[in-house]
Amino acid sequence: MILVLVEKDLAGAAVEVSLETLTFARSLSDAGGGVPVDAVVVGDVSPALQSQLAAYGVRDVHALGGPGFAAFAGAAWASGLETVLAASRSVVVMAAGTPRGGEVLAHLAARSGVAMAANVVAFDGLAPFVVRRQVVGGQAVEEMQLSTRPTVFTVAGHAVEAAPAATPGPATLVEHAPEVAESDLVARVVSTEEPAPDLSGSLKSARVVVGAGRGAGSEGGFDDLLELADLLGAPLGVSRVVTSLGWRPHHEQVGQTGSRISPDLYIPCGISGAIQHWAGCSSAKAILAINTDPDAPMVTKATHAVIGDLHEVVPAINAEIRRRRAG
Amino acid sequence: MASVLVCVKRVPDSSSEIVLTDDGQAVDGRFAGFTMSQHEQCAVELAVQTASATGGEATVLTLGDADALEQVRAALAVGCTAATHVVADSQQLGPADVAREIAAVVRDHEAAGRPHDLVLLGHDAADTGDFQVGIRLAYELGRPVVNGVTRVTVEEVDGRPVVTASGDGPDGHETYRVPLPAVVTVLEGGVEPRYPTVPGRMKAKKIPVEERELAAAPAGPARVRWSLPPAAPSDVHVLGKGPEAAPAVVDLLEQLGVLAR
Numbered sequence: 001m002i003l004v005l006v007e008k009d010l011a012g013a014a015v016e017v018s019l020e021t022l023t024f025a026r027s028l029s030d031a032g033g034g035v036p037v038d039a040v041v042v043g044d045v046s047p048a049l050q051s052q053l054a055a056y057g058v059r060d061v062h063a064l065g066g067p068g069f070a071a072f073a074g075a076a077w078a079s080g081l082e083t084v085l086a087a088s089r090s091v092v093v094m095a096a097g098t099p100r101g102g103e104v105l106a107h108l109a110a111r112s113g114v115a116m117a118a119n120v121v122a123f124d125g126l127a128p129f130v131v132r133r134q135v136v137g138g139q140a141v142e143e144m145q146l147s148t149r150p151t152v153f154t155v156a157g158h159a160v161e162a163a164p165a166a167t168p169g170p171a172t173l174v175e176h177a178p179e180v181a182e183s184d185l186v187a188r189v190v191s192t193e194e195p196a197p198d199l200s201g202s203l204k205s206a207r208v209v210v211g212a213g214r215g216a217g218s219e220g221g222f223d224d225l226l227e228l229a230d231l232l233g234a235p236l237g238v239s240r241v242v243t244s245l246g247w248r249p250h251h252e253q254v255g256q257t258g259s260r261i262s263p264d265l266y267i268p269c270g271i272s273g274a275i276q277h278w279a280g281c282s283s284a285k286a287i288l289a290i291n292t293d294p295d296a297p298m299v300t301k302a303t304h305a306v307i308g309d310l311h312e313v314v315p316a317i318n319a320e321i322r323r324r325r326a327g
Numbered sequence: 328m329a330s331v332l333v334c335v336k337r338v339p340d341s342s343s344e345i346v347l348t349d350d351g352q353a354v355d356g357r358f359a360g361f362t363m364s365q366h367e368q369c370a371v372e373l374a375v376q377t378a379s380a381t382g383g384e385a386t387v388l389t390l391g392d393a394d395a396l397e398q399v400r401a402a403l404a405v406g407c408t409a410a411t412h413v414v415a416d417s418q419q420l421g422p423a424d425v426a427r428e429i430a431a432v433v434r435d436h437e438a439a440g441r442p443h444d445l446v447l448l449g450h451d452a453a454d455t456g457d458f459q460v461g462i463r464l465a466y467e468l469g470r471p472v473v474n475g476v477t478r479v480t481v482e483e484v485d486g487r488p489v490v491t492a493s494g495d496g497p498d499g500h501e502t503y504r505v506p507l508p509a510v511v512t513v514l515e516g517g518v519e520p521r522y523p524t525v526p527g528r529m530k531a532k533k534i535p536v537e538e539r540e541l542a543a544a545p546a547g548p549a550r551v552r553w554s555l556p557p558a559a560p561s562d563v564h565v566l567g568k569g570p571e572a573a574p575a576v577v578d579l580l581e582q583l584g585v586l587a588r
Binding site: 010072074098099102103110115116117119130135136137139140141142143144145146186187188191193194208244264265275286288294300305306307309312313316317319321324 | 339341344345347354365421422423426451453454455456457458459462463465466471472473474475496497498499500501502503504505506509515516548549550551552553554555556558559561562563564565566567568569570571572573574575576577579580583585586
């Protein structure tokens with residue numbers, strides 16, 4: 001049995017990375033002779049979620065409910081997983097490589113005295129079970145042997161494309177309400193501030209996105225880029241370093257830990273193209289990179305490039321667009 | 328008064344291109360710059376702030392080879408006042424080994440009359456990216472753990488020290504309130520790590536660093552090898568250099584039909 005912890009969005013649907021993880025679990029199941037894939041969900045399972053999981057080939061949907069799961073606590077969720085693990089006799093436990101997924105599985109691995117592999121992108125063999133996972137911020141790949149049972153690992157975001165199963169599963173609802181030990185509830189969320197409205201929506205659906213990275217140079221270095229974005233009616237997308245430095249808000253971030261975009265044209269300016277960022281923009285149909293370094297990964301992976309400082313190139317492009325529009 | 332232990336790791340600077348050793352077991356140090364990860368710089372800042380706000384002490388701990396002393400000194404230069412260095416090749420240790428070694432330090436310090444109420448770590452190591460040392464440490468010590476927060480404060484509630492920690496979760500900004508002793512792992516973004524001053528650096532040089540050996544034989548990481556993803560052949564069409572390329576860029580925008588408005 002393969003058990004997948006499925007996370008929900010605020011509307012109660014499975015998040016994309018959990019669907020990717022279910023897709024990964026199915027490929028593992030196929031390699032292992034068709035062992036069933038079960039899902040674990042904390043809290044309510046709506047009929048919509050149940051049919052979503054059925055489409056991804058899930059056999060049983062284990063719903064964890066009861067007072068111990070009212071607020072997030074990593075240890076409590078792990079104890080719930082232990083209950084389902086014992087009931088379903090699973091040998092593999094997976095989650096998406098999200099903060100929650102990684103946290104809960106690390107608890108489970110620590111409690112079970114087994115290894116955990118984080119951010120797995122592929123598996124190489126079943127006996128021994130060898131996974132490939134991202135290390136050094138995605139710059140290198142580690143082959144890691146997982147020989148303990150249960151086998152516990154998280155799947156990196158965008159490692160596989162989420163795809164429904166050829167044959168849907170029954171997604172039979174199995175409800176569990178296990179007691180949670182007081183010691184597993186000591187570190188739990190005691191209050192949650194409403195999230196800011198999702199401002200990244202336009203980024204995900206935009207036809208054109210103007211990107212900005214470290215090359216912008218400072219918080220005040222975005223004027224020309226914002227003008228280009230305005231001229232093209234495009235939103236601005238930024239790299240992780242830009243939000244880490246506080247130059248631009250987090251909702252503008254493109255990458256593994258930000259939005260995944262798939263525009264007709266992406267124009268990354270002053271972005272070197274770390275794996276982290278590439279994971280969020282590789283679906284763009286065309287990429288026009290503007291960078292001083294002709295060997296930067298963003299340039300070599302792009303369809304088109306201009307070699308130069310964005311602070312010189314972008315104003316020239318803006319002027320050319322204005323000139324042609326005026327003409 | 329809170330005594331804080333903050334754990335840091337010497338890691339290759341992954342913002343630049345990396346080269347691996349021939350045996351694929353590590354980043355080749357001859358071609359890399361080394362640093363402390365952003366998460367850990369923030370953890371050090373939070374440790375120093377917490378110690379200062381409560382009249383306590385911030386101790387920095389690292390596990391690494393002799394060169395890792397550089398990161399220990401960096402933490403001392405920004406306000407940590409004591410240091411422990413477990414001298415070992417960190418590449419030979421798995422996350423469970425590291426957690427066990429940190430726990431051994433915490434227990435030995437406690438036995439010597441220096442208990443650490445709060446242990447802070449970075450959320451994940453910038454090189455091995457195991458995402459689990461803090462949580463495993465909590466189970467080793469039998470303490471609660473809060474994972475992946477950006478803000479940490481310690482205060483007395485009904486005469487007992489309590490850590491309030493918060494960070495962004497999937498449902499919004501989440502707050503935890505946990506009695507000490509506890510373990511907390513930190514993500515960058517909540518505080519601005521301070522820069523060391525010249526007097527700070529001078530003072531850091533004079534602080535004695537407790538050197539230790541591994542407390543137990545490590546089980547090791549389950550690593551087979553590291554490799555670099557193959558570089559895909561580039562078929563980029565370079566439109567030009569500098570501002571002179573602007574007309575060619577706008578031609579492309581017209582071709583792609585993204586210029587019309």
